[in-house]
Amino acid sequence: MNQKNLPLRSLSGWVIALSLWLGLATAHAQITEKPEYGSFIIENVDIYPVTSDVIEGGVVVVKDGIIEHVGSNVKPDLSGDVSRIDGSGHRLYPGFIDSETQLGLNEIGAVAVTIDAAEVGSVNPEMIAQTAVNPGSVSIPVTRVDGVTNVIAAPVSGLVSGTGSLIDLYGYTPEAMSIDQRAGIYLNWPSSSKRGWWDSRSEKEIQDDYNEAVDQIDELFDDARAYHKMWQTVESGELDEQPDVNAKMEAMRYLFTQEARLVVRVNREKDIVAALEWATHQDDLSFVFSGVSEGWRVADEIAAADIPVIATALVTPSRSSDHYARPYQNAGLMADAGVHVSLSTFNTENVRNLPFHAGYAATYGMGIEEALKAVTINPAELWGVDDKLGSIDVGKHANLILVDGDPFETTSSIKDVFIRGYRVPMVSRHTQLNDEFLDRDVTN
Structure with missing residues (x-):
């Protein structure tokens, strides 16, 4: 056996092993739930537009990834399939x-x-x-x-x-x-x-x-x-x-x-x-x-x-x-x-x-x-x-977060996230680990 090749082979083995491990880790952490896309009405929500005054109990309409309506709690006419989100007791902020x-x-x-x-x-x-x-x-x-x-x-x-x-x-x-x-x-x-x-x-x-x-x-x-x-x-x-x-x-x-x-x-x-x-x-x-x-x-x-x-x-x-x-x-x-x-x-x-x-x-x-x-x-x-980006205004990208309180407080929770109008899954590696160990079999 050529001893000079051992370090290279050893290194190659480590690279392959690491690649496999990373692949398995990534696969285990994959988010299989798909985002929802379409038209949304977020109603009865306190809106924090940032560039203007807070709107209490307001409504925001998202269509085709864009903010189409921001205002008081008036139901705008929308044709087609629309998802309604009740924001009662929640706040809506720009992402x-x-x-x-x-x-x-x-x-x-x-x-x-x-x-x-x-x-x-x-x-x-x-x-x-x-x-x-x-x-x-x-x-x-x-x-x-x-x-x-x-x-x-x-x-x-x-x-x-x-x-x-x-x-x-x-x-x-x-x-x-x-x-x-x-x-x-x-x-x-x-x-x-x-x-x-x-x-x-x-x-x-x-x-x-x-x-x-x-x-x-x-x-x-x-x-x-x-x-x-x-x-x-x-x-x-x-x-x-x-x-x-x-x-x-x-x-x-x-x-x-x-x-x-x-x-x-x-x-x-x-x-x-x-x-x-x-x-x-x-x-x-x-x-x-x-x-x-x-x-x-x-x-x-x-x-x-x-x-x-x-x-x-x-x-x-x-x-x-x-x-x-x-x-x-x-x-x-x-x-x-x-x-x-x-x-x-x-x-x-x-x-x-x-x-x-x-x-x-x-x-x-x-x-x-x-x-x-x-x-x-x-x-x-x-x-x-x-x-x-940066505020909740008509015509801007629908990058929005729905929060059950002050987002700067550690006790508040983000309930919904929209990015370019996609309602993304509220799932991450952290939530997966939480669910896994919260429901673990304590007998093993």
Whole structure:
């Protein structure tokens, strides 16, 4: 036997075994119940449109995936087969939107072959997250039955991670789930501080690394801007010669045509200030700042720059001297300063907890109304889809959740979820496990 082949064979065996195990696990978690599609009347329900006043005991009509009627409890005429849903004692909200997740890209954190959010290389703007989204991910039903109907699936690695995609959390293919496959390109702003207690670099080494990364960013955007202008002359007919096509630069062009935002991940006060300064010299780009854990320290500056942010309410303090509640207050303090805030979990498996992130933000200064906007209409405006999502208005997509109370309270339950007019099954891997062990045979 050739001993040199043993490691490869062993590895192949492990890959096959893992593939079989994943296949069995996925099959076991399959949702066999099909969604219901058609015309629906949700009546006797308290409607929270977000963009207008609450309508008590109102009615919403859904037809062909679109909201057709919103108003007082009047029975509109509908022909054909109509499903009536009694919403007595319940509230109807627009589906929640999480503006930065790895949902559909990552499955099992400890298994590398199930991780698609991180690409090889440092600069990957051409890598579109939607192409890697797994519609059969176990985490998707887990998330949507808790009221989250839309997410941004975003890559995470390198200097320029790739292009994030806005998706519905229902569909059999990535294309069927797609709202905007090129929502934003993600730039990880370099840190000018130690990364943690394990970081052994000297202050000089940290500064040198930071300066090198910023220089790389400047060079990248100078090249991308020149490439875009060159192709503009080609497209206008001013230049006859056809230049070479560069996939990375082609992806960056969407930033200069305003078809995609530049999402800058940045957290520390000093780095936020540096990113703000850099942004002032990029007046042909549309920015979003993501993370901004110390945004409260420079909230006025962010507001003055008119840059929207994506933040979370559930993190630990970034400095030992900070009050324990400061991270919970961060989003509210920025909103009070006039910053356009959207809330996110920055997660995969626990995107389902987005309503509770909003609950914390509401409790620690943001208020319920602003927190509700931060998971509905604000992210819809941020991504330029407020004509489709984010509120309960006639003509918008029927992405709706029916709740038996305040959705930010842990004691409330989501009773129904609609995505593009599909009444999706209220079944997930979690509910399956609950049913299995609730009715288990205790004699075995």
